[in-house]
Amino acid sequence: MNKGGLLAVFIFAVTILLVVAGTRWPVPSAAAYAGGGQVSRTASSPEAAVSNLCDRIRAHAWDDAYNSLANKARFSALDFQHDLNGTYPGLLTYTNLDSFEMQPLHASASDAEIRLRLKWATVVGPSVTTRQLRVVRNGDRWQVEWPITSQPTLAPEVIPVNYLRWDVIDRGAGDDWGMQNVDAPHVRIVDMHPVQRAEGTVILGELLNDDIYPAYVAVTATLLRKDQTPIATEGSFDKISHVLLPKQVTPFLILFPDVTLADVGSVRMTPFSSLIAASADPVIEIQSQHMSPAPDASLSGQLVNQSGQVANVAHVLAAFYDSTGQVVWIADQYVDRALLPQTPTPFDIHIPEDLARKIASERTVVASYSFGGTES
Amino acid sequence: MRRGFPLLMTGLALAMMADLAIAQEQGINLPKSIEAGSVFSVRCSGSGEGTVYIVGPGQVLRRDVQLGSTTSFPAGSLTHAGRYLAILSASGSSSDAGSNPVSSFDVVPASEPAKISFLARPSRLPVDIHDAITGAVYLFDTYQNLILTPMPVSFDLTNPSGAGQKRSVTTRDGAAWTAMDSSAHDGTDHFVASAGDVSSARAVVQVAGDACNLRMSVTPSDGKLVVATDPVRDCSGNAVPDGTIVTFTEAANGSKTTVDVPLKRGIAKVEMPEVQGAIFTVASGVSLGNQVRWEK
Amino acid sequence: MICCAAFGLTACLAAAQPAVRVEPSQPQGQQALADQTRSAAIADYLGAWKSMSEALEQNRPGLLDRDFTGSAKDELSATIAQQASLGMRSRYRDLAHDLQFVFYSPDGLSIEMTDDAEYEVQVFVHDKPLAAQRMHARYVVVLTPGAARWGVRVLQASPQP
Numbered sequence: 001m002n003k004g005g006l007l008a009v010f011i012f013a014v015t016i017l018l019v020v021a022g023t024r025w026p027v028p029s030a031a032a033y034a035g036g037g038q039v040s041r042t043a044s045s046p047e048a049a050v051s052n053l054c055d056r057i058r059a060h061a062w063d064d065a066y067n068s069l070a071n072k073a074r075f076s077a078l079d080f081q082h083d084l085n086g087t088y089p090g091l092l093t094y095t096n097l098d099s100f101e102m103q104p105l106h107a108s109a110s111d112a113e114i115r116l117r118l119k120w121a122t123v124v125g126p127s128v129t130t131r132q133l134r135v136v137r138n139g140d141r142w143q144v145e146w147p148i149t150s151q152p153t154l155a156p157e158v159i160p161v162n163y164l165r166w167d168v169i170d171r172g173a174g175d176d177w178g179m180q181n182v183d184a185p186h187v188r189i190v191d192m193h194p195v196q197r198a199e200g201t202v203i204l205g206e207l208l209n210d211d212i213y214p215a216y217v218a219v220t221a222t223l224l225r226k227d228q229t230p231i232a233t234e235g236s237f238d239k240i241s242h243v244l245l246p247k248q249v250t251p252f253l254i255l256f257p258d259v260t261l262a263d264v265g266s267v268r269m270t271p272f273s274s275l276i277a278a279s280a281d282p283v284i285e286i287q288s289q290h291m292s293p294a295p296d297a298s299l300s301g302q303l304v305n306q307s308g309q310v311a312n313v314a315h316v317l318a319a320f321y322d323s324t325g326q327v328v329w330i331a332d333q334y335v336d337r338a339l340l341p342q343t344p345t346p347f348d349i350h351i352p353e354d355l356a357r358k359i360a361s362e363r364t365v366v367a368s369y370s371f372g373g374t375e376s
Numbered sequence: 377m378r379r380g381f382p383l384l385m386t387g388l389a390l391a392m393m394a395d396l397a398i399a400q401e402q403g404i405n406l407p408k409s410i411e412a413g414s415v416f417s418v419r420c421s422g423s424g425e426g427t428v429y430i431v432g433p434g435q436v437l438r439r440d441v442q443l444g445s446t447t448s449f450p451a452g453s454l455t456h457a458g459r460y461l462a463i464l465s466a467s468g469s470s471s472d473a474g475s476n477p478v479s480s481f482d483v484v485p486a487s488e489p490a491k492i493s494f495l496a497r498p499s500r501l502p503v504d505i506h507d508a509i510t511g512a513v514y515l516f517d518t519y520q521n522l523i524l525t526p527m528p529v530s531f532d533l534t535n536p537s538g539a540g541q542k543r544s545v546t547t548r549d550g551a552a553w554t555a556m557d558s559s560a561h562d563g564t565d566h567f568v569a570s571a572g573d574v575s576s577a578r579a580v581v582q583v584a585g586d587a588c589n590l591r592m593s594v595t596p597s598d599g600k601l602v603v604a605t606d607p608v609r610d611c612s613g614n615a616v617p618d619g620t621i622v623t624f625t626e627a628a629n630g631s632k633t634t635v636d637v638p639l640k641r642g643i644a645k646v647e648m649p650e651v652q653g654a655i656f657t658v659a660s661g662v663s664l665g666n667q668v669r670w671e672k
Numbered sequence: 673m674i675c676c677a678a679f680g681l682t683a684c685l686a687a688a689q690p691a692v693r694v695e696p697s698q699p700q701g702q703q704a705l706a707d708q709t710r711s712a713a714i715a716d717y718l719g720a721w722k723s724m725s726e727a728l729e730q731n732r733p734g735l736l737d738r739d740f741t742g743s744a745k746d747e748l749s750a751t752i753a754q755q756a757s758l759g760m761r762s763r764y765r766d767l768a769h770d771l772q773f774v775f776y777s778p779d780g781l782s783i784e785m786t787d788d789a790e791y792e793v794q795v796f797v798h799d800k801p802l803a804a805q806r807m808h809a810r811y812v813v814v815l816t817p818g819a820a821r822w823g824v825r826v827l828q829a830s831p832q833p
Contacts, residue, residue: 162640164619177742177816177825182499182579208661212500212583212617245638247586247661248621280619280638287649290631306635306646364634409831429802431762431795433724433827434747436754456747459809459829461793463802478803482831497779510702510778514814514826520743522812522826548700549812550826551775551784555702 043068046112046135049142050102054118057084058097070136070143079148087151089312089371090338091127095120111136120336124238124315127336152343159308159341164280166214185215187273190249191327196261203254204327206319207271209244214278217244219271221254226265232256239332241317241367243278250365251319253330282307284314284366287344297356302344303335303366311339311368316347323360339368404428404464409482412519413455418462419446425467432460432483457485457521485521492516492529492576494569500581503614505558509533509580512553513569522550529571531556533580536563547571558582562614584614590665592624592658596650601626601670603656604645615642620660628654692718695772699785702778713783713815714771716822724748724827725764731756741816741823760802763794767806783822787811808832 043049049068056065066077075083085092098121105113112135120127134145171181192205201223209215219240223231234254241250282305289301299318305311314335322328333349351359403421410416418428422443430437434456441447443466454460464477493514501508511531515523529552534540545552559565562584568577588611595602603624608616622644626633628651637644648656652672658665694714699705720739727735733749740748755761768790775784788810795802814826 164638164640166619177493177495183497210661212581212620214619245636246617246620248636280640283635283637283646285633285635285646285648287633288631289633301631365636429760429795429797431760431793431803432829433728433751433764436751436758436760436762438758438760457828457830459807461795461803461805461807463795465797465802476803478805480805480807482829484831485828495777495779495781497781507702512775512777512782514782514784520747522814522828524812524828524830549774549784549786551777551782551814553701553775553777555778 043141043143046107046114046142047102047104049135049144050114050116050133051100053144054097054100054116057118068143069146070138071145071148075146075148079151080146082151083146083148086337087153088310088338088340091122091124091313091334091336092120095122095127097121098126105132109137112142122334122336124313124334127334129336152340154340154343161281161307161309165278167277168275182213182275185209185211185213185273185275187211187215187217187244187271189219189269189271192267192269193327194261194264194267195328200255200257201259201261201264202256203267203269204251204319204330205269206249206251206327207240207244208249209246209273211273212246214246214276215244215273216242216276217250217271217273218242219252219254219269221256222268222270223256223259223264224266224268225263228265231259231263238315239317239330241315241365243276243367245278245280248365249363250367251317251327251330251363253332282309282311282339282341282368282370284311284339284368286316286364286366289362289364291351291359291362294351294353294356297351297353297359298348299331299351299362299364300346300348301364302346303339304344305339305341305368308341309370310341312371313369314339314345314347315367315369316349316364317367318349318362318364320351320355320359320362322358325361328358329355404462404477404479406462406479406481409484410454411487412457412483412485412517412521413452415448415451416454417446417448420444420464422464422466427465427467429463429465430454430460431463432456432458434458434483435460454483455519455521457483457519459483485523485525486517486519487523487525488517489515489523489527489572489574490518491520492569492571492574494576494578496567496569496578496580499579500583501558502585503558503562503582503612504560507555508558509556509565509567510553511556511567511569511578512551513547513571513576514551515547515571516550523547524550527571529569532568532570533565534568535559535561535565535582540565562617584616585610585612587616587620587622587660587663587665590622590658590660590663592656592665592668594656594668594670596672597647599650600647601650601654602645603648603658605639605643605658605665607642608639608644608660616660618642622658622660624648625657625659626651626654627657628652690718690721690766691768693768693770695770697772699773699776699783701776703776703780705773705776705783709780709783710773713773713785713822717771717785717787717813717815717824718766718769719821720824720827721764721766721769725766727752728755729761729763731761738821739824740827741818742825744824744827759798761796761799763792763796765792765794767791781816782825783815784826785813785815787813 062081066080099119101117103115114133116131118129135142188208188210190206190208194203203221219236222233236252236254239253285304287302292298317332319327320329331349405419420441420443424443426443428439428441462479495512527547529545531543531554533556541556543554559582562582565580567580587608591606619638621636623636626648635646637646654670656668723735723739731752733752736745770788773785790808792806794804809829812828815822816825
């Protein structure tokens, strides 16, 4: 056997050894990430106890996580799971814990306080929840006291709804001319304003459904140089409420990363609309809207679902205006809990600090989605 | 060798003459015009066997025939209107493009319309506009052939109350069109085009304008306030369609509550928090309504 | 030799562009036909003849996709399938078009025109010439707007009036 052959045999043997070793004695975090079980380090410190709990949550080992808690006698394992994922299907129901951060606030020989930031990976991007945990020493190990928040439950009742819904009959196979569909809804861009931000050029605006039927809408913008050659084309993606009822207005935001506004000669806006089957319900009221000034400028409030139907995911979009009425920023937030009928659910939308001082007024809209239903 | 060559040439010449003679005897006869889908016959003169090809952009047929007899093509054989070539190729003759008998004929559409292609625009429009609703039709027979002979077409636009407009137009080259006025009142009109026994219908919605004189009232109910509009109408008195969004705003103590409410049965109605001194405003699209200050 | 000469002449004619004449009259309808629309419709219609000729000669229905739509496309595709099954192909060479716009439907949803066309048809069976004929027919054409061009929806020859 020549040298090359010997080397090949050696590499093969080492690979087999490493695979066997990795399977027999896996690195705990790797096993946890692979879904093969949670990390089971000794909770010899408050941080280790919190870390262990988070690893179990990440592995969806709800019972193990629950059993590791110091205050588990006060609530059930199901209450604990609902506290994290929601009682009713919502944004966090079909999500995974992506990462977590701990910030120790206080520590003594018998207890400690830690602020925990849980970063969830959801279908609409990351969602962060923050909990302040008390960790207590119990013999030679530390245990987390979970700050359970009771989830609202609905009293059984019947809520009458005058159901209003639109269905669309499209042209049938008999119309081979392909021209007899009902006209697409007439929509209108009522405001458009490009601004320069650190992340690039941003197009802010508002779109009105000027028709009598619900519209599925989207907006595309093309930036043109001064010589009218195109720079880039982008769409509003989810920075818009895609379903507009008649005379409803949605803000929209289109981001052009790495494009400088000074290079832009003009902007070509292309609104898109099509008919869509939609429901007028649920009606979501936005209560107690309040602007907090900089620093940590934000728009907060509560969403109240006025109908009897659970809205599983809510998307809050806010347009902010200066004193002249010109839109200066658009921000949004997905609410990670389902909106239960008549039950206030808070939201808090961050506003960039440099813009907060310019804002004189705002207008907020909510798009909601029901599983098995449609957006409204 | 030198004697053989003239003999070969003579033989070839005789063979060509014989072939030419056969070609002159062969022929193909059929009507100059036949109706799409109908039975037709082809008479091929000559003797022996042959093949008839019928070739056009709309259809191609091939049929083996006995020369000297009439071959019948059953109903539904040739359905697409147009100009066709009928070509006879006799068995044993040379495949020379110039020698096969050829005849051209037309397939014309059936005279009874079976389908109307009805182009109506728009599907919705504001009330009371002159000549704003248009309809155009093309008439086709069973086989999707455009019927080119002039035919009367009736256009009827009927509103929900039964009143309407009627026009009768004769097609030219298979097409006819008309223009009609939108109704004075909102609602869904039925626009029907008919010819012979066939008709095609479209819905044309006549739409009210924007809300006009938008008014709301505020009444207490179980610790909350019920905010409701009066029936919402445009400036001509037409009801604004259900589903149209009305936005209520309640401002008090530096915070506000807003809600987009769709019109149902002509009004928008919602519960809002009861706050002393709150100011309520209402709007729909570009129309602003009244303002109410809540005092117990 | 006569045969060769005839086909040589055909090849020469094939290379030449068809003569096109357009009647200046306005079609019936609610709105006038703009010059730009008129030019586009003519160009797309002549392009459709070229596509049809190539598709029927090569028995490739995909060549119809750009210029034909609806029943016209279905009919031509069916013809190509029939030709292919019979071992046939046909070559259409348009020699002259005399066009007249007869109808422009409201909202611009269709254009109808007539075409007194002269063209030559050659038919081949198993790649051997079967017949060649010069034709003259009045075509009625309906065009409807597609994404980027006018598509031929009806292409129907009719007896000369």
